[in-house]
Amino acid sequence: MSIDVYNPATEEVIGSVPESADVGPAVAAARAALGPWSALSRGERAAHLAALRDLLAAHADELAALITAEMGAPLAVARKVQVGLPIAVLSSMVDLLGADEPEERIGNSLVVRDPVGVVAAITPWNYPLHQTVAKLAPALAAGNTVVHKPSEVAPLSALRLLDLVREAGLPEGVYNLVTGYGDPTGAALAGHPGVDLVSFTGSTGAGRTVAALAATNLTRVSLELGGKSANVVLPDADLAAAVKVGVGNCYLNSGQTCTAWTRLLVHESQHDEVVALAVAAASRYTVGDPTDPATRLGPLASAAQRDRVLSYISRGLADGAKLAHGNGSVPDVGYYVAPVVFADVDPASAIAQEEIFGPVLSIIRYRDEDDAVRIANSTPYGLAGSVWSGSQEHALAVARRMRTGQVDVNGGSFNPLAPFGGIGDSGYGRELGVHGYEEFTSVKAIQL
Ligand code: NAD
Numbered sequence: 001m002s003i004d005v006y007n008p009a010t011e012e013v014i015g016s017v018p019e020s021a022d023v024g025p026a027v028a029a030a031r032a033a034l035g036p037w038s039a040l041s042r043g044e045r046a047a048h049l050a051a052l053r054d055l056l057a058a059h060a061d062e063l064a065a066l067i068t069a070e071m072g073a074p075l076a077v078a079r080k081v082q083v084g085l086p087i088a089v090l091s092s093m094v095d096l097l098g099a100d101e102p103e104e105r106i107g108n109s110l111v112v113r114d115p116v117g118v119v120a121a122i123t124p125w126n127y128p129l130h131q132t133v134a135k136l137a138p139a140l141a142a143g144n145t146v147v148h149k150p151s152e153v154a155p156l157s158a159l160r161l162l163d164l165v166r167e168a169g170l171p172e173g174v175y176n177l178v179t180g181y182g183d184p185t186g187a188a189l190a191g192h193p194g195v196d197l198v199s200f201t202g203s204t205g206a207g208r209t210v211a212a213l214a215a216t217n218l219t220r221v222s223l224e225l226g227g228k229s230a231n232v233v234l235p236d237a238d239l240a241a242a243v244k245v246g247v248g249n250c251y252l253n254s255g256q257t258c259t260a261w262t263r264l265l266v267h268e269s270q271h272d273e274v275v276a277l278a279v280a281a282a283s284r285y286t287v288g289d290p291t292d293p294a295t296r297l298g299p300l301a302s303a304a305q306r307d308r309v310l311s312y313i314s315r316g317l318a319d320g321a322k323l324a325h326g327n328g329s330v331p332d333v334g335y336y337v338a339p340v341v342f343a344d345v346d347p348a349s350a351i352a353q354e355e356i357f358g359p360v361l362s363i364i365r366y367r368d369e370d371d372a373v374r375i376a377n378s379t380p381y382g383l384a385g386s387v388w389s390g391s392q393e394h395a396l397a398v399a400r401r402m403r404t405g406q407v408d409v410n411g412g413s414f415n416p417l418a419p420f421g422g423i424g425d426s427g428y429g430r431e432l433g434v435h436g437y438e439e440f441t442s443v444k445a446i447q448l
Contacts, residue, residue, distance in 0.1 A: 001018070001019040002016040002017060002018050002019060003016060003017050003018075003019055003152050003155075003179070003180070003181070004016045005017065005070055005153075005154070005155065005156055006302070006303075007069050007070070007072075008071065008072040008298075008299040008300060008301050008302060008303075008334060008335045009072055009289055009290055009291075009298065009299050009331075009333075009334045009335075010333060010334065011303075011333055011334060011335070014069055014070065014156070015070075015156050017152070017155045017156075017159065017179035017180075018179055018180075019179065019180040019181065019185065020178045020179060020180050020185055021180065021184050021185060021188065022188075023147065023149075023178050023185065023188045023189045023192060024192070024194075026147045026176040026177070026178045027118060027120075027147055027176075027189075027192050027194040027195060028194065029172070029173040029176050030118045030119075030145040030146065030147050030173060030174070030176050030194075031117075031118055031145070031194055032173055033145045033171055033172065033173025033174050034115075034117060034118060034144070034145045036171065037140070037143060037144075037145055037171060037173075037174050038115045038143035038144070040143075042097040042098075042100075042101060043097070043098075045097055045140065045141060045143065046093075046094045046097035046098060046141075048140070048168065048169070048170050049090050049093050049094050049097070049137060049140060049141060050090075050094045051168040051169060051170075052090060052164060052165060052168040052170065053087055053090035053091055053094065054168075055164045055167055055168050056083065056086060056087050056090065056133075056164065057087050059160075059164065060079060060083045060084075060087070061079065062160075063078075063082075063083045063129060063157060063160065064078035064079040064082060064083045065078070065291075066156055066157050066160060067082045067083070067128060067129060067154070067157050068290050068291060068298070069156070070125075070128070070153075070154040070155075070156045070157060071125050071126065071128060071153065071154040071256075071301040072254065072290050072298040072299040072300065072301055072334075072335070073253050073254075073290060073298055074290045074295045074296060074297070074298045075290060075291055075293065076293065077252065077253060077298075078290075081127070081130070081252075081253070082127055082128075082129055082130060083129060085127070085130045085133075085134075085416060086129050086130050086132075086133035086134075086137075088416045089130070089133050089134055089137050089416055089432065090133060090137045092137075092416060092417055092432070092433060093137040093138055093140075093141040093437065096141060096434060096437055097141055101113070106445070108447055108448050109445045109446065109447050109448070110445070110446045110448060111443060111444070111445050111446075112443075112444050112446065113142070113438065113441035113442065113443055113444070114143075114441060114442045114443075114444050115142050115143035115144040115440065115441065115442070116142075116144055116196045116197040116220060116440055116441065116442050117144060117145075117196030117197065118144070118145055118146075118147065118194060118195050118196050118197075119135070119139045119144045119145070119146045119147070119195070119196065119197045119198075119199055119440060120146075120147050120148075120149070120189045120190060120192070120195040120197070120198045120199070121135040121136065121139070121146050121147070121148045121149070121199050122148075122149050122182075122186050122189065122190065122198065122199070122200045122201070122202065122210065123135070123148065123149070123150050123151060123158075123201050123202070124151050124201055124202045124203075125150075125151035125153035125154035125301050125302075126253060126256040126257065126258070126301065126357075127253070127257075128150060128151060128154040128155075128157045128158065129157045129158075129161065131201045131224075132148060132150065132157075132158055132161060133161075134201075134420075134431045134432060134436065135148075135199045135201075135431070136148065136175060138431070138432075138436045138437045138439065138440050139199070139440045140170075140174060140175070141437055141440075142437055142440040142441050144196075144197070144440050145173060145174045145175075145176075146174065146175050146176065147176045147177075147178060147189060147195070148175065148176065148177050148178070149177075149178050149179070149180065149185055149186050149189055150177070150179065151202075152179070152180065152181050152182070153301055153302050154301065155179050158177055158179075159177065159179075161175075162175065162177045182202075182206055186206075186210070187209070187210075187213055190209075190210040190213040190214050190219075191213035191214065191216060191217070192217075193217045195214075195217070195219055196219060196220065197219065197220040197221070197222070197440065198210055198214045198219055198220070198221045198222075199221075199222050199429070199439070199440075200221065200222070200223050200224070200427075201223075201224040201225075201258075202224075202225065203225065203226055203355075204225040204226050204355075204380075204381075204425045204426075204427075207223040207225045207427055210223070211223065221429075222421075222427070222428065222429025222430075222431075222439055223427030223428055223429060224258070224420075224421055224422070224426075224427050224429070224431060225258070225381075225383075225422065225425060225426050225427035226258055226355040226357075226381060226383070226425065226426060227258045227259055227260070227355060227381045227382075227383030227384055227422065227426050228262055228263060228352075228353065228354065228355055228379040228381045229259060229260060229261045229262065229263065229381070229383055229384040229385045229386070229404065230261065230263045230265050230375070230376035230385050230386070230402070231246040231249070231250075231261035231263065231264050231265065231385070231386040231388075232265045232372050232373075232376055232385070232386065232387045232388070232398060232402075233246070233264065233265065233266050233267075233270070233274065233388045234267070234369070234372075234387065234388060234389040234390075234394065234395065234398065235267045235269070235270060236389055236390035236391065236394075237388035237389050237390060237410075238388065238390070238410075239270065239273065239274060239277060240277060241388070241410075241411065242388035242411075243264070243274055243277040243278050243281060244277075244281050245411045246261055246264050246278075246361075246386065247278055247281040247282055247341075247361060248281075249261045249386070250262055250264075250359070250360075250361045251282070251285055251296075251297060251339055251359045251361075254297050254298055254299070254300055254301075254337070254358065254359050255309075255356070255357060255358040255359040255360060256300065256301060256305070256357050256358065258355075258383055258384075258426075259383055259384035259406065260384075261384070261385070261386050262355075262356065262360065262361060262362060263345075263347075263352055263362050263364055263375075263376075264278065264361055264362070264363045264364065265364050265366050265372050265375055265376060266363060266364070266365060266366070267365070267366060267367075267372075268365040268366065268367060271343070271344070271363065271365045274363060275324050275341070275343045275363055278324070278325070278341045278361060278363060279324050279325040279341055282325045282339045282340075282341050282361070283325065284296075285297045285339045285359070287328065287330050287331075287336055287338055287339070288330075288331060288336075289331070289334075297336075297339060297359055299334040299335040299336045300335045300336070300337055300358060301335070302335060303335050305335065305357065305358070306335040306336070306337055306358075308356075308357070308358070309337050309356055309357065309358030309359075309360065310337060312350070312351055312354070312356040312358070312360060313326065313337075313340055313360060315350050315351060316340075316342050316345070316349070316350075316351040316360070316362070319346065319349040319350060319351065320344075320346065320349075321342040321343070321344060321345045321346070321349065321351060321362065322342065322343040322344045323340065323341075323342060324341045324342065324343040324363070325339065325340065325341035326338060326339070326340035326341065337358055337359060338359075339359040339360075339361075340359060340360045340361065341361045341363065342360065342361065342362045342363065343363045344363070344365070345362040345363060345364050346364075347364050347375045347378055348378075352364060352379075353378075353379050353380075355381070369398065372398070373398060373401045373402065376402055376404075377401075377402060377403045379425075380424050380425040381422065381424055381425045381426045382403045382404040382405060382422050382423040382424045382425075382426050383404060383405055383406070383421075383422035383426035384404060384405065384406045384407070384408075384422075385399075385402045385404045385406065385407045385408070386407060386408045386409075386411075387399045387402070387407060387408075387409055387410075388409075388410055388411075389410070392409060392410060395409045395410055396409055403423060403424070404422065404423065404426075405419070405420070405421045405422040405423060405426065405430075406418070406420065415433075416432055416433070417432065417433035417434075418432065418433055419431075419432065419433060419435035419436065420432045420433075420436070
């Protein structure tokens with residue numbers, strides 16, 4: 001059995017991958033490689049990761065084109081984010097390994113960190129290479145070996161990564177790839193007794209299933225799940241900047257970003273002004289062929305995702321939200337959705353509570369600051385967020401009240417060394433930087 005992979009811009013089949021129901025050989029290969037790999041020095045593991053980083057950099061344009069073909073991100077986004085970030089993440093782990101292992105002393109105890117063992121990495125399609133490397137780099141840095149199951153929607157970049165891992169000279173068995181659907185392949189991996197840690201990125205529903213499957217073996221789990229993040233614009237903020245950056249954040253990768261600020265919270269007195277700014281910003285998003293440099297919004301990654309987003313747009317209209325911008329024309333072929341701005345959105349409605357994962361912005365009114373914080377914290381998710389104010393100190397105070405894993409103040413930029421992850425239905429565990437590295441370690445106390 002094999003699974004066809006579609007180019008979402010052309011609807012053509014561009015490749016296929018085998019459906020592997022038996023993950024046993026990959027887990028066994030990872031187990032066999034674990035001893036020798038974890039016995040390498042930090043410097044030796046750093047050299048391997050640096051070699052892989054350099055190969056990714058040398059093949060960046062080719063990888064970006066492949067990711068654009070398999071999931072539809074515009075080439076500039078693919079090059080800068082989809083490929084740029086994994087290179088930065090590999091570099092961060094090379095740097096981390098360059099320093100001596102930190103020694104923690106507690107009284108007569110020396111606290112050290114061991115690798116966890118065999119890591120199962122299960123990843124989605126929206127940033128396929130980044131989400132893989134965000135697990136692979138720290139897992140390998142800490143001395144673990146990995147079995148990876150990429151999304152069946154966009155698995156081609158993982159196949160290419162496997163080639164590059166081999167070309168970089170990493171030992172056989174440290175990175176193993178299995179392809180297939182979530183069920184049975186992903187489920188078999190999550191429930192495999194030979195796996196010591198499941199690191200999962202994907203939807204909240206699949207995350208729950210993965211955690212339940214892993215629980216039968218008491219396997220450790222970290223979950224990076226969905227989001228419904230709030231962009232809180234306080235009345236004294238620079239409205240033009242807040243809305244411009246906010247719309248850009250919401251529409252990045254056609255809205256298929258787990259951290260997207262999909263809810264724009266504005267003071268009721270500024271609602272109409274903000275709607276006008278958002279509509280003006282949204283109308284500058286050219287939709288079309290993701291290989292065309294003029295394109296800012298490519299297609300959604302699959303027909304299923306397009307249909308899901310369209311059904312949420314209908315749901316928003318049915319629930320009484322005002323369509324301030326939308327229904328723009330899109331190419332006949334390809335899984336496109338024109339960008340949408342909904343105004344006057346009820347914060348309890350489906351489009352304000354559920355992850356849509358498409359270019360749909362919901363503008364919500366608040367009465368005062370407490371109301372803004374209450375609305376921001378009113379979804380089951382807690383992944384990202386943003387606060388804008390003329391006073392950084394004031395914005396920081398509001399940021400501290402937000403129940404979420406990350407908050408950007410006045411457009412503070414993404415930091416690939418900062419802990420990344422969520423709370424509630426956004427999951428648990430952290431990726432990136434030293435926190436991401438520690439996620440792949442087990443703490444041991446040695447009494448002296
Ligand atoms: P998905 O949950 O459908 O699939 C993710 C991965 O899990 C895929 O590899 C899939 O095959 C696998 N899978 C599905 N069901 C499974 C099961 N029962 N057992 C084991 N594996 C299973 O998600 P998706 O549609 O590929 O990606 C979009 C979702 O991912 C969104 O909800 C998005 O918010 C989330 N996401 C989260 C983050 C984050 O870091 N928090 C990042 C990106 C995407």
